[in-house]
Amino acid sequence: MTATAIPPSPSPSPELRAKRRRSALRTAAFMSPWLIGFGVFFAYPLLSTVYFSFTKYDGFRPPVFNGLDNWTYVFSDYPMFWPAMGNTLWLVLVMVACRVVFGLGTGLLITKIKLGTGIFRTLFYLPYLAPPVAATLAFVFLLNPGTGPVNTLLDSVGLPTPGWFTDADWSKPALTALAVWGVGDLMVIFMAALLDVPREQYEAAELDGAGALQRFRHITLPNISPIILFAVVTGVIQAMQYYTQPLVAGKVAAGVIGGSGQQFEPGYPDKSTLTLPQVIYNAGFQRFDYGTACVVALVLFALSMAFTALLMRRRGGLIEAGD
Structure with missing residues (x-):
């Protein structure tokens, strides 16, 4: 052939x-x-x-x-790196989760309110507009362990009064509370997603006898899962870049008033508010060790890419959970 x-x-x-x-x-x-x-x-x-x-x-x-x-120096001998790594990962896991849950819960609550929706939406959104430095200063004042109104109220009802930004065990929860207070951006995004869920699906589920929890799991979550993924990914990126609020809170709690040429070792108290962006700034622009700063910057970049890639690969998990 x-x-x-x-x-x-x-x-x-x-x-x-x-x-x-x-x-x-x-x-x-x-x-x-x-x-x-x-x-x-x-x-x-x-x-x-x-x-x-x-x-x-x-x-x-x-x-x-x-x-x-x-x-070798960064991973073996640099005293700031591993505390900052632990604090940054804590903020990524805890602070981002709290912001997403609270933002979604607030959005659900406001979409159910019949009267005064605009007033409540404005009240919840206004804290997001506050400048980060001003908001942090206000929170440090409110959570002052000695004279702050929060501890005064807790003491009046017989509850323990934490040290907040002056206590290494409470500084990160205080930063998380500050982040949750300014959750208005996520609230607005979740409200738009919730209002876009077809009403016919809820009506059909009610006719089939589905309760509120079942409707949320099988209808609400699958419909808004792309928005939840967006909120988590952007929240992780923001937490990786968390710099201004912990630095200002640490300086004010330590009694340091910024001045020209004044040096401040970030992380007060006991490196509990130290984050990777602060380490980069301290190494590069205060110690003029650009090699070390670049190593930490690359680690931060790799972590951000890894978290984002993992979340994108798992983007179908919420939909599958609702089926």
């Missing part, structure tokens, strides 16, 4: 090649703003961070390659 040879495909004509080239150039022109932004603001800084993590560099003298010395 003789094999039949397949004739080669004809080469494109010069007119077709010119048309394809013009199309490619036009596409590149439309994408050029994004490509330039990606290269200047993401790719170049990321590659520079990787390079400086293998060098000894103080920002003044030329960098000197030192191999894995910075990485």
Whole structure:
């Protein structure tokens, strides 16, 4: 049996090649703003961070390659790294979960209210608009262990009065309470998602005898699961970048009033409010150890990517749980 040879495909004509080239150039022109932004603001800084993590560099003298010395130092001898890692992971797991649950609960509550919905929605959303520094200062005042109104109220009813931002065991719960207080952004997002759930599904479930919990599990959760995923992913990214609130709370609780050139060791009390972004700033801009700061920055980037990838891979879990 003789094999039949397949004739080669004809080469494109010069007119077709010119048309394809013009199309490619036009596409590149439309994408050029994004490509330039990606290269200047993401790719170049990321590659520079990787390079400086293998060098000894103080920002003044030329960098000197030192191999894995910075990485070994960070993971073995740097006293701030592991406390900051533990605090950051605690905030990711606890603070993000509390914000999502409280935001969803508040959204459910307001969608059920018949009168005064606009007033309650405004009251819950206003704390989110407060500047982070001002909100943190207000919370430190409210939770002052000696004269704060919260502890005064707790003491008046005979309950224990925690040290809050002056106690290493209570500082992270206090930061979580501050984050939950400003949950108005998630409340608005969840309200929009809840109001978009088809009413017909709830009516059909009621006719079948489904209770409130069953309707929430089998109708509400599957319909709003993409919004829950969005809230969790953005919350994880924000928790990984948590810097202003713990730094201000630690400084005020320690009695440090910021001044020109004043140095402050972050993490008061007992490194309990120390986070990875604070370590990056302290190492890079206070100690001028850019190699160490770049290592911590890359660890933070890797953690953010890992959490996001894990959540995206598990994005169907909520839907499956509701089926």
